Amino acid sequence: MTPTDLAHAARAASRRVQSLPSHSRQAALHAMAAALSERRQEILDANALDMVEAEKQVATGRMSSALAARLKLTPEKLDVLAEGLGALAEQEEPLGRVLRRSFLADGLELMQETVALGVVLVIFESRPDVLPQLAGLALRSGNGLLLKGGREAIHSNRILHEVLVSAIEPDLPGGLFGLVETREEVGTLLSLDGCIDLVVPRGSGEMVRSIQAGTRIPVLGHADGICHVYVDKEASREKAEAIVVDAKTDYPSACNAMETLLLHEEYAAAQDLLQALEGAGVRLFGGPRAAQRYGLDPAASLSHEYGDLAVCVEIVDGVDEAIEHIHTHGSGHTECVVTESEGTATRFLSGVDSACVFHNASTRFADGFRFGLGAEVGISTARIHARGPVGVDGLLTTRWRLTGQGDTVGPFSRGERQFFHSRS
Amino acid sequence: MTPTDLAHAARAASRRVQSLPSHSRQAALHAMAAALSERRQEILDANALDMVEAEKQVATGRMSSALAARLKLTPEKLDVLAEGLGALAEQEEPLGRVLRRSFLADGLELMQETVALGVVLVIFESRPDVLPQLAGLALRSGNGLLLKGGREAIHSNRILHEVLVSAIEPDLPGGLFGLVETREEVGTLLSLDGCIDLVVPRGSGEMVRSIQAGTRIPVLGHADGICHVYVDKEASREKAEAIVVDAKTDYPSACNAMETLLLHEEYAAAQDLLQALEGAGVRLFGGPRAAQRYGLDPAASLSHEYGDLAVCVEIVDGVDEAIEHIHTHGSGHTECVVTESEGTATRFLSGVDSACVFHNASTRFADGFRFGLGAEVGISTARIHARGPVGVDGLLTTRWRLTGQGDTVGPFSRGERQFFHSRS
Numbered sequence: 001m002t003p004t005d006l007a008h009a010a011r012a013a014s015r016r017v018q019s020l021p022s023h024s025r026q027a028a029l030h031a032m033a034a035a036l037s038e039r040r041q042e043i044l045d046a047n048a049l050d051m052v053e054a055e056k057q058v059a060t061g062r063m064s065s066a067l068a069a070r071l072k073l074t075p076e077k078l079d080v081l082a083e084g085l086g087a088l089a090e091q092e093e094p095l096g097r098v099l100r101r102s103f104l105a106d107g108l109e110l111m112q113e114t115v116a117l118g119v120v121l122v123i124f125e126s127r128p129d130v131l132p133q134l135a136g137l138a139l140r141s142g143n144g145l146l147l148k149g150g151r152e153a154i155h156s157n158r159i160l161h162e163v164l165v166s167a168i169e170p171d172l173p174g175g176l177f178g179l180v181e182t183r184e185e186v187g188t189l190l191s192l193d194g195c196i197d198l199v200v201p202r203g204s205g206e207m208v209r210s211i212q213a214g215t216r217i218p219v220l221g222h223a224d225g226i227c228h229v230y231v232d233k234e235a236s237r238e239k240a241e242a243i244v245v246d247a248k249t250d251y252p253s254a255c256n257a258m259e260t261l262l263l264h265e266e267y268a269a270a271q272d273l274l275q276a277l278e279g280a281g282v283r284l285f286g287g288p289r290a291a292q293r294y295g296l297d298p299a300a301s302l303s304h305e306y307g308d309l310a311v312c313v314e315i316v317d318g319v320d321e322a323i324e325h326i327h328t329h330g331s332g333h334t335e336c337v338v339t340e341s342e343g344t345a346t347r348f349l350s351g352v353d354s355a356c357v358f359h360n361a362s363t364r365f366a367d368g369f370r371f372g373l374g375a376e377v378g379i380s381t382a383r384i385h386a387r388g389p390v391g392v393d394g395l396l397t398t399r400w401r402l403t404g405q406g407d408t409v410g411p412f413s414r415g416e417r418q419f420f421h422s423r424s
Numbered sequence: 425m426t427p428t429d430l431a432h433a434a435r436a437a438s439r440r441v442q443s444l445p446s447h448s449r450q451a452a453l454h455a456m457a458a459a460l461s462e463r464r465q466e467i468l469d470a471n472a473l474d475m476v477e478a479e480k481q482v483a484t485g486r487m488s489s490a491l492a493a494r495l496k497l498t499p500e501k502l503d504v505l506a507e508g509l510g511a512l513a514e515q516e517e518p519l520g521r522v523l524r525r526s527f528l529a530d531g532l533e534l535m536q537e538t539v540a541l542g543v544v545l546v547i548f549e550s551r552p553d554v555l556p557q558l559a560g561l562a563l564r565s566g567n568g569l570l571l572k573g574g575r576e577a578i579h580s581n582r583i584l585h586e587v588l589v590s591a592i593e594p595d596l597p598g599g600l601f602g603l604v605e606t607r608e609e610v611g612t613l614l615s616l617d618g619c620i621d622l623v624v625p626r627g628s629g630e631m632v633r634s635i636q637a638g639t640r641i642p643v644l645g646h647a648d649g650i651c652h653v654y655v656d657k658e659a660s661r662e663k664a665e666a667i668v669v670d671a672k673t674d675y676p677s678a679c680n681a682m683e684t685l686l687l688h689e690e691y692a693a694a695q696d697l698l699q700a701l702e703g704a705g706v707r708l709f710g711g712p713r714a715a716q717r718y719g720l721d722p723a724a725s726l727s728h729e730y731g732d733l734a735v736c737v738e739i740v741d742g743v744d745e746a747i748e749h750i751h752t753h754g755s756g757h758t759e760c761v762v763t764e765s766e767g768t769a770t771r772f773l774s775g776v777d778s779a780c781v782f783h784n785a786s787t788r789f790a791d792g793f794r795f796g797l798g799a800e801v802g803i804s805t806a807r808i809h810a811r812g813p814v815g816v817d818g819l820l821t822t823r824w825r826l827t828g829q830g831d832t833v834g835p836f837s838r839g840e841r842q843f844f845h846s847r848s
Contacts, residue, residue, distance in 0.1 A: 015751065015775070015777050018777075019774045019775045102796055104789070104794060104795070104796060108785060108789075110795060110796075115777075117807055117808075118777075118807050197807045197808060198808065212640075213640075215640075216636075216637075216639075216640055218642055218808045218809075236830065238830065239829070239830030242830055242832050243830060243831075243832060245832075246832030246833060246834050247832075250832070250833050250834060250837070327439065338830075345827075349825055350443045351439070351443050353439050353442075353539075353542075354823070355823065355824060356823070356824040356825075356826065357823060357824070357825055357826075358825075358826040358827075358828065359825075359826070359827045359828065360827065360828045360829055360830050360831070361532060361826050361827070361828030361830075361831045361832075362828075362831065362832045362833055364832070364833040365528070365532075365826055365828075365831070365833060366824070366826075370528060370833070370836075370843065371528070371534060371824070372526055372528060372534075372843065372845030383541055383542050383621045383821045384541075384621060384622065384642045384808060384809045384821070385642075385808045385809040387821050387822055387823065387824075388822075388823070388824045389824070397807045397808070397811050398811055398812075399778070399779065399780070399781060399811065399812070400779060400780040400781070400790070400795070400811075400812045400813070401773055401780075401781055401782075401783075402780065402781075402782040402783070402785050402789055402790075403769075403782075403783045403784065403785070404782065404783065404784045404785030404786075404789075405663070405784055406660065406662065406663030406666050406667060406762075406784050406785075407667075407784070407785045407786065407789070408666050408667060408669075408670030408671075408674070408785075408786045408788070409670060409674050409786055409788040409789060409794070410670050410674060412794075413674070419794065419796065421796030
């Protein structure tokens, strides 16, 4: 099938699947979970083919061993995936939730209800685990799914796709999950803005930017995670040190790791805080004022995602300048204020225009699992549709349903009937 | 100022306005309303300049008199606009509504709250009334607004913009409302996808399509309104006739008017229904089956928006074929089923993938005012962000706010603390 055929098939299948009762979609999720267990050996064999190639790349220095580790599937990982699909089946039904209900007039009832978004294209790298997770989320919420994995996981993605499709095909319409493998196919899909409703790129900032630049389909994701921690003059020393060290060192390459530390110019324990970071192995770069005051190497940019044990430090006059710095140099992902002053905290939380704003808590909490959203579709720094960590809600839209008794607008236009718009 | 400067100014002003308390934004709305009354004569004088030009165009047949009438401002129209601004001030506060609240763990509270979307570009034709309405909506919800009106209303739009900006500038940051006048300026704005969050085109389908094709900014709107009414074999004769005639004739050029009538092949009163339409002055075209059975002129297309007293009629075997026809030929706007069978109604309402699905009610009810949403931003047939008639909710997004006590993720990773995710 051509990519265009796959997209149309996903749309048609999604329309049929979203009107199936909840129990049919639940049964299909359980069937997918069972298939991952029953066909475990085939999956591991295919993954072994990818690993042979990956190990060659690691040996010649063209792939990091961390990346190779993320590529590897194990019986344990497959068990976790199967459990995740089972848990998804038992979660609250996402479709048909009534968000708003009112009577427009006697006998004329309006409801706004959740429905499936439609067709979602996910472009992911390396980790083949993403495929069953997203297939589960898409099926639970009645969406068609088009998948493009990385070349390095081609055998793993093929077998996982085949296993999941075979598991649901006896009962559900075919074509709900489509798999493409080449750049050309993705290029075609990215041009189908009439047929694909959302693109979710899961990979490097460069990959996300190139997709954003090349499509008119809305993109859910983030190219950059330039997260700030602002340590106010009224910060607790202990909290500041704990949060700053955790935000930078817990997982430095994560998008929610701190990249810039903003210090109030009167924060008394600044030297100790910087020493604590250095003690944790963090290399410090300075913005103009911090470089001068603390003798730091000057930062090449105040808008840099280090993704490593390195951080930019800068001094600000107070919370307003911190907010201004964040708006000028940030990426709208996650920012934290450390202060004991409620007034300063409120000013920061109301004034910072980012997806996540935290008070006295590490930026590393910005995550779908930690937020309690269940499986995570992605983290979005766009303002449209879904923002911040996004769970299954990002795969939904709404529909208006009006039930009347033969009602027409004529009597309302002529003043014979009146709208009363009662919320019920 | 260049269009890029206007966009950046609108972003900066929006960030300041959205963190102002509700009463400041309310006071500014009342000031805008007062200015429309106090400076009424200046506004009417400017409008008169546009009307002189419009009347020349009408005389030479280059403008319809309906369009000229929509262009004209009157003291009464200005009173209605001022009242609308006052009513908006008194509406429920849209910002800071808590949509979700939970404790992730002891002392770690998460909230998802509504915030302003950011900067919205509205491109509108003819009616200058749109300008104060949208300025009011934007201010109420803390959004920056960029406006591009039609050439035919240039004097009216300029004075309205100046009056509103002068009214709010003593108290609010300047630059919240920007006005551009040329195609080139709009072209620049449509390329600023990093700085403008949403485009709302209000005009012809052709205009909407050209904007959708020329920008990566999300577009809220609809290019086409190809609405269907399906009359089932179990339809009530009276309801079918009332709904079909109202949906076609109440306002034939509206986007929510019926364009295609689908008849169940066994619907007994089909001839009477078609006669009722003809009696109301509607010209009938037929799809292949209806053209043959009823001797109608064949429709050139089954996906046509007549926007006039004309309709396409087609025969289908039942509700499933009706749904299929709508998915193939519709525009995802509004569709209605007329039936006394609850089973058929449910099948139609669940199976049709459109923004609005109605049972026994005219498609003409698909409208923000009739839905009780207050002022209408537009009607969207896109699936992302907002769908169907969109009120102030379409100008909002959300932000996650986390409040801790110095919390870090380390203890959770090491198993020393557990998430419990209690909803409160």
